[in-house]
Amino acid sequence: MRRCCVGVLVAMMVVLCAAGMPAAQEIKGPIKIVVPYPAGGGSDVVARLIADKLKDSLGQTVIVENKPGAGGRIGTEYAKGQPADGATMLLVNPALFVVAPVVFSKLAYDPDADFAPVSLIQIYQFCASVPPVSPIKDVKGLIEWIKKNPNQANYGSPAAGSLPHFFGLMIGKAAGVEMVHSSYNGSGPLVTALIGNQIPIGVDAYDAQSAYHPDKIRILATAGTSRKQPDIPTFKEAGFPEIEGVGWNALVVPAKTPKPVIDKLSAAVVKAVRSPDVVEKIKGMGSDPAGTTPEECSAVFKKDRERWVPIIKASGFKAE
């Protein structure tokens, strides 16, 4: 009797699984990409470009849902609570996945436990710039100037606790001077202050500053592994190998999403990111298209955490 029951159960499970297997790869209903920022921003624009392409390759409706607030943490928490069936993806960046877990004592999500990576979609670089009237011409001149003028050695970043904030600290460390950091309310005000010579040094994402003619903003160096512009060196080339690192936008899903579904999404995202017009538009914004497997994406998360966490901890920065 008991064996019979077990047999029936096993048979039922086999049937269920068999029925469930192909269904697991099929994503029900419209797919939504949660963007934890307001519509119209850089992240939102990229998400919409991808959504448009995914529509064709997956043959499903793909919508972008903006859930702004608290620097992206509200949208991230929201996405964490969505069903893990592949119908919800979330756009994340280092601020949410690398910095936030260190600087917030009570964070409502855990990047590793609550989410699974799908694909890296875009990589952006950071750079240090000076106003056009500045006597500083290159990285060497920058370090010398900081050493000579420790009382004026101020730098601006687009936000307190952003990666540019920490990049600035590293530059100061290289010069052996504790530079004073002033955070602006985003890239726009920082750029205005920089062009108007209100602040001597600005550290920001490359795409926020490269749009200006060199007679408005002079970019000294970028922080990537290779040159972004033929005439602007990387910090590494300029003799500061420790000042290196990039930012990214990636798509993740709630952690319990089945692996086959993640793989399917990842393949579709990679295809979307690599389509020629998307590549052109992402490059037009000053950043680079990526498109990776979930494993590669996961490796980038891990590597960046290893790079940044000690620096952030050493800075003593806390958000609460």
Place this chain on the structure above:
Amino acid sequence: MRIRHPKDFLTGVMFVFFGAAAMALSSGLTIGGAAKMGPGYFPLVLGGFMVVLGSVILLRGIAGAQGSPGWPILQLKPVAIILVAVVLFSQILKPLGLLLSTAVLVVLASRASHEFRWKEALLNAAALTAIVLVVFVYFLDFQMPVWPSFLSGRL
């Protein structure tokens, strides 16, 4: 002791309360100095100023030379009903959806009026729900739950 100007007196009490609250809350933050002000510096100074200002208004309320319009008169019904209706709307929007919530808000809020009539309120609710459906759902295509979640299968 008679309070000569109750409204000024109460305003003073309110300002002192907010000022003291601001000071108490900012004491938990980094204060810093003039050269490097912490997040608590500015609210602490403002809170202190507020306490002083509130005290002045409070004292003038007690002993000022002003004639007084008397204590404020409160009617609890309208303020309670309107605020409850709005808060209730925010709580039921997700589970019940936009249309039902709108109807509930309209009927409940209508009760705050001294001219309330059931028939009229229900008609108004029906009309406004229809307008909301057309304007926000079909015309502007807002991202919000329209139907009750038990009907769309997800909770």
Place this chain on the structure above:
Amino acid sequence: MELLSNLALGFQTAVTPMNLLYCLVGALIGTLIGVLPGIGPVQTIAILLPTTFALPPVSALIMLAGIYYGAQYGGSTTSILVNVPGEASSVVTCLDGHQMARQGRAGAALTISALGSFAAGSFATLVLAVLAVPLSELAFQFGPAEYFSLMVFGLIGSVVLASGSMLKAVGMIVLGLLLGMIGTDVTSGAHRFTFGIPELADGVGFVSLAMGLFGICDIINSLEKRETRDILKSKLTGLWLKKEDLRMAAPAVLRGTLCGSLLGILPGGGAIISSFTAYMIEKKCARDPERFGQGDIRGVAAPESANNAAAQTSFVPLLTLGIPPNVILAMMAGAMMIHGIQPGPRVITSNPALFWGVIVSMWLGNVILVVLNLPLVGIWVRLLSVPYRLLYPAILVFCCIGLYSVNNNTFDIGLTALCGLLGYVFHKLECEPAPLILGFVLGPMLEENLRRGMLLSRGDPSVFFTRPLSLVFLVLAAGMLIAVALPAIRRGRERAFKEDYTNV
């Protein structure tokens, strides 16, 4: 005559049937969402943004720009009729506009706001065309010291916004400053007064505060008074303006336009600040300041002109430098980027048709708006004949939905109820909310720039006095302080004394 050929190019681009249509559609949608309380151009543009991706970039921008300045037109309508600011920048319009409506002069108020907006829009478009590049330099002259001094000037001036007790007005400003501190501190990144609520990390939303203090509070007060608002039905005088109205309003429109055109260029809430400033200037300039707040047409004409002019000139930094001065223009920058146009100084040379086409379309849009709005005045005024018991639930519904759509979050609705309660208490204690709103808007910028100034100067406060522009603002602020504190040196002081300071 480079300007003429540029404008000709602009007309060629803007006066195609398709672009005219998009201009009309944008202006129409803008007016409608401006009228709906709580639903501003921010949410609408966010919703419509994806649909513009399919359009050619010029048409997309023309339509989005139309929504933006159309909303400035429409926003005043709800302020005047039902005392709910449809737009952040029309908070000040409530003060005198709604009083006019109560006196049966809603038609005149709506007409002057449409005409004032049109005059301001046309002038600001011209400013944009002629002075875009030199004006863009203005923003660069503003360092932390200049911003701080400008804010001080604005705050001292905002005492003028109140018509009752001065001490209470000062208290309300400080309370506004404190409310503005809620959220993430820009300078340190620390959370302040958030009580661990993540939704508060971005601070109290301006829409929540304005909607609560004005809209919800006004409904509660009307219900308390058992107003049937029948006066509004019976006493409707002519819709058109009287000669006397025009004579008084015309200089106010002019001053408001100049004020808005200048302040619109500065980053951060140009339209809001300019409408407050214009109102302050009017009240300060007037021989009879006590009439403000009682339904003075100048109190409608000046801020309405200012916010429309500012909406227009806020395109200067975007189009010439690629720096969006506010959220709405940041979204337009996003729209440009998705079309592969990097907003910035290169637009004017690489896409002259786009640059001049958008500018010309703004003027056309203003023509469309005034043509659209003047006949609507009659219809809007008739809205007031809807019995109040049916009208106020409708106002609540639109407010609540609008509030949800700001962040797709129900938290803001609850927060607004709280602000409504606060507004009710203020009303009972005869504390006026307008100075609080200005303190709330300016507070974060004041603090940020004070701290940045002190930080960059290593704690030396002399920067605020040694930089000429900053000094000018401080001197003006001191002058205003004296003028406010010593009514004896003011003209017509007996009258002012009697009217303004009976409560002190």
